Amino acid sequence: MTARAGGAELRLMNTFHLGNGAGFSGDRVDAPIPVLRSLIARGGPSAMFFETLGERTVALAHLEKRANPARGYEPMLERLLDPILVDAHAHRIPLLGNWGAANPPAAALAVARLALAKGLPDLRIGLVEGDDVTPLVAGGQLPVHEADAGLDMGAWSLIAANAYIGAEPLVEALAQGADVVVAGRTSDPALAIAPLAHHFGWRFDDWERLALGAATGHLLECGSQVTGGVFWDPGFKDIPDPANIGFPIAEVTEGGGLVITKPEGTGGIVDLRTVKEQLLYELHDPAHYITPDVVLDITQCRLEQVGPDRVAVHGLRGAPRPDTLKVTASFEGSWLGEGEVSVAGPNALARARATADVLLERMKRRGLDVRARVDLIGVASVHDDDGGSLWRGYNGPEPQDIRIRLAVEARTRDDADQAAREVLAMLCCGTAGTGGARWRVTPRILTRSHLVLRERVPTRVTTLTARDMAAREIAA
Amino acid sequence: MKEVALHALAHSRAGDKGNRLNMSLIPYDPAHYELIAAQVTEARVLDLFRHRGATHCTRHDLPNLHAFNFVVEEVLEGGVNGSLNLDGHGKTHSFRLLELTIRLPA
Numbered sequence: 001m002t003a004r005a006g007g008a009e010l011r012l013m014n015t016f017h018l019g020n021g022a023g024f025s026g027d028r029v030d031a032p033i034p035v036l037r038s039l040i041a042r043g044g045p046s047a048m049f050f051e052t053l054g055e056r057t058v059a060l061a062h063l064e065k066r067a068n069p070a071r072g073y074e075p076m077l078e079r080l081l082d083p084i085l086v087d088a089h090a091h092r093i094p095l096l097g098n099w100g101a102a103n104p105p106a107a108a109l110a111v112a113r114l115a116l117a118k119g120l121p122d123l124r125i126g127l128v129e130g131d132d133v134t135p136l137v138a139g140g141q142l143p144v145h146e147a148d149a150g151l152d153m154g155a156w157s158l159i160a161a162n163a164y165i166g167a168e169p170l171v172e173a174l175a176q177g178a179d180v181v182v183a184g185r186t187s188d189p190a191l192a193i194a195p196l197a198h199h200f201g202w203r204f205d206d207w208e209r210l211a212l213g214a215a216t217g218h219l220l221e222c223g224s225q226v227t228g229g230v231f232w233d234p235g236f237k238d239i240p241d242p243a244n245i246g247f248p249i250a251e252v253t254e255g256g257g258l259v260i261t262k263p264e265g266t267g268g269i270v271d272l273r274t275v276k277e278q279l280l281y282e283l284h285d286p287a288h289y290i291t292p293d294v295v296l297d298i299t300q301c302r303l304e305q306v307g308p309d310r311v312a313v314h315g316l317r318g319a320p321r322p323d324t325l326k327v328t329a330s331f332e333g334s335w336l337g338e339g340e341v342s343v344a345g346p347n348a349l350a351r352a353r354a355t356a357d358v359l360l361e362r363m364k365r366r367g368l369d370v371r372a373r374v375d376l377i378g379v380a381s382v383h384d385d386d387g388g389s390l391w392r393g394y395n396g397p398e399p400q401d402i403r404i405r406l407a408v409e410a411r412t413r414d415d416a417d418q419a420a421r422e423v424l425a426m427l428c429c430g431t432a433g434t435g436g437a438r439w440r441v442t443p444r445i446l447t448r449s450h451l452v453l454r455e456r457v458p459t460r461v462t463t464l465t466a467r468d469m470a471a472r473e474i475a476a
Numbered sequence: 477m478k479e480v481a482l483h484a485l486a487h488s489r490a491g492d493k494g495n496r497l498n499m500s501l502i503p504y505d506p507a508h509y510e511l512i513a514a515q516v517t518e519a520r521v522l523d524l525f526r527h528r529g530a531t532h533c534t535r536h537d538l539p540n541l542h543a544f545n546f547v548v549e550e551v552l553e554g555g556v557n558g559s560l561n562l563d564g565h566g567k568t569h570s571f572r573l574l575e576l577t578i579r580l581p582a
């Protein structure tokens with residue numbers, strides 16, 4: 001690139017800036033603000049996307065919608081949009097998200113009401129529907145994904161089933177002039193592919209370009225995970241200002257260039273280490289990363305640090321997309337009962353082990369129909385197995401502060417509750433110096449993957465102004 | 477021959493899909509790629525997770541990136557929806573991998 005003004009201007013013309021504002025439901029709600037500010041300062045065409053869905057999130061949203069038909073979408077939707085909606089609209093920066101979760105129409109209405117409250121009645125909202133394929137799974141019409149073969153749901157009842165749809169309906173919404181796109185279960189990378197495909201006019205059989213978009217989405221979809229989040233390891237991998245990590249921005253050029261960076265004045269870091277960790281995150285065979293839009297191959301990928309907090313990604317390859325879409329079906333499952341107490345100080349390890357053994361003995365004496373596990377937090381827990389082989393075999397230095405955790409799976413809520421309350425009873429019946437009891441019972445959700453032919457999942461796109469969207473929903 | 481913790485030579489991130497775990501392994505210094513390739517074998521990594529019922533480990537080598545990707549099967553005790561473990565996603569396992577030791581040539 002030349003240093004002359006004409007060259008810089010040309011580069012700006014041909015570069016699309018894509019920011020990410022959330023990597024999961026529960027992400028930092030103030031993260032989108034500096035990303036939008038940076039996109040505005042850069043000028044030129046840009047968009048932001050928000051990835052807020054996981055398998056469990058969708059199932060929980062469906063349960064919420066059952067209880068209240070006006071809910072079942074991303075609970076932080078309004079909080080995420082409130083500080084950025086006016087500026088994004090003023091600068092024509094589209095905002096895309098799968099924040100519709102189980103109820104995209106309700107989310108679209110929430111966006112419409114927020115826009116009206118902000119004095120933006122002409123803001124256009126693109127509603128994408130069609131990912132809910134519950135009737136197909138309920139009717140036993142979809143084969144189970146090979147990874148879940150043999151997974152028997154028995155008598156558990158189906159909550160819902162959603163197909164991972166691709167970028168095409170999102171592009172349609174942008175083509176209809178949507179300022180905010182509200183979708184449900186899109187694939188994560190589709191949220192990045194769509195604004196790029198819309199801007200550059202990519203065809204949906206241009207596998208090389210779509211691979212560039214899928215990699216952009218994969219690197220950005222977890223928010224701060226490519227800019228220093230879940231990366232820093234004090235003394236080994238340090239990052240600046242971890243309380244203010246900047247969420248990522250991708251610079252994508254018409255010629256296929258991709259640079260990962262972040263907003264100026266934020267914390268975190270973008271270097272070869274952060275990009276490598278995120279490139280391989282939740283990836284299995286690096287030659288076949290399957291998305292609904294393209295199969296991405298990163299085996300020839302090379303990375304290059306091209307400036308401070310700037311990493312270029314080269315050598316991405318794509319292969320044709322599969323004929324089928326993945327479906328996640330969720331089922332109401334068993335109950336999880338959990339209880340915790342603490343011991344600390346002299347002889348803590350012996351008291352913790354005794355507590356663990358007594359709790360397991362109590363499950364048997366009470367005749368509770370549960371599968372039980374005990375962790376000794378501070379000795380061994382997350383790396384351990386259900387039998388506790390690591391804490392039982394522990395012979396290291398004497399720990400001074402241990403939390404004993406009982407977890408059970410039960411078929412009934414009552415059994416889970418009774419098991420968890422046995423931990424509470426240890427406050428009086430337990431070892432000397434037992435304290436700090438907490439317990440709770442939560443419903444479990446089971447999921448199973450299916451496959452569906454893509455032509456069986458027709459999508460609908462409706463783009464209306466906030467004024468019309470609010471009126472339509474009220475009329476309905 | 478000197479033994480060092482893998483944590484001193486490389487970094488890692490773990491992720492899940494159902495009951496399957498993947499962990500990247502990335503040497504800080506690309507010069508250590510061959511050393512790690514020779515010593516952090518599929519069998520050694522599988523051994524780290526046998527107590528949890530892991531059945532199989534595959535290592536994908538990415539020489540262009542100077543990185544490895546390990547995929548371990550049946551290790552998450554049912555995964556995020558089935559496990560009684562506090563960390564049903566298995567995100568903490570990257571640091572179990574980094575507990576391995578590496579022999580450095582004298």
